[in-house]
Amino acid sequence: MSEQARRPLPHDFHPPVAAFTVVSDDVSEGAPLKEDQVFDGGNLSPHLRWEGFPEGTKSFAVSCYDPDAPTGSGFWHWTVFDIPASVTELPRGAGSGDFAGLPQGAVQVRNDYGTREFGGAAPPPGDGPHRYVFTVYAVDQEKLEADADSSPAVVGFNLRFHAIGRAQLIGTYENPAAG
Template identity: 45%
Template sequence: MDHTSPETSSFVLISSATPPGEEVAPQQLVEALGGENLSPDLRWSGAPEGTRSFAVTCYDPDAPTGSGFWHWVAWDIPAATTSLPLGVARDDASLLQARNDFGNPGYDGPEPPAGPPHRYQFSVHALPVPTLGVSADSPHIAARFAIFSQQLASASFTARYQVME
């Protein structure tokens, strides 16, 4: 399932903790897998003209749910922001974060079942509005609908993780 939007070649997203195409860094994994459950540092540049805020998502399209698994949905990140630090707190007041598919607010890292590798798609979405008008108490589908139906562009990278059988 592809959740991308119009992309501009100058709009890019990178992370020092989890380089694109590499394995998810151990510190991003859930504690049950020996991780620290910290969101990766993210940096972006080249957002399109008209960007008034950003949203960030992390999605596992390989989760055996029939619809993937959402690890992080955050929005209302001010347009002047070009990065998020390692380990964004669940109660960080500089953005709104929905409950993920684990049922927790904010980021929770990979915890796939044993078997084939899973892909984790980290994306930043440029939005033409300063706020989505969606409460953090709303189901993340409400925020995702607002993000994907309005975004000017997105920039993404994919990392992977596998639990061996």
């Protein structure tokens, strides 16, 4: 097992919650991301659709995290929350900086690129395959105790106490060494 495969996911440290299902027209479990989801290849958030979330869900949050980034703390590519419970799908490109694909009231915080949008995969050349963990959280309140100036860590802190369900989909991406 590679060192990267052993790196924990952010929710590995959270209490167990109900599992539900997330699927995508753009990301397949364990498969390489499409060029659209790469930083210099389109930079579009993927389509995501979820179902089977627990009763009592009042909103959703969505994140994309690379635990394999060579930072010591991973890399947050996307964090959005306060998605109304009536919304169970985000179209491709919903994470754009103009917020056009997000439902009314949803909040995006800065990613680790420093922008309030989806930031695509961009591992260093030759660093091996990275995992891109798309997680949908079912939340027990309509509004998470965070705002647009919060960091992904603050959002994660609040999700630790308010997530009642979680679904994940993991894609990969590798930037080969320059030859």
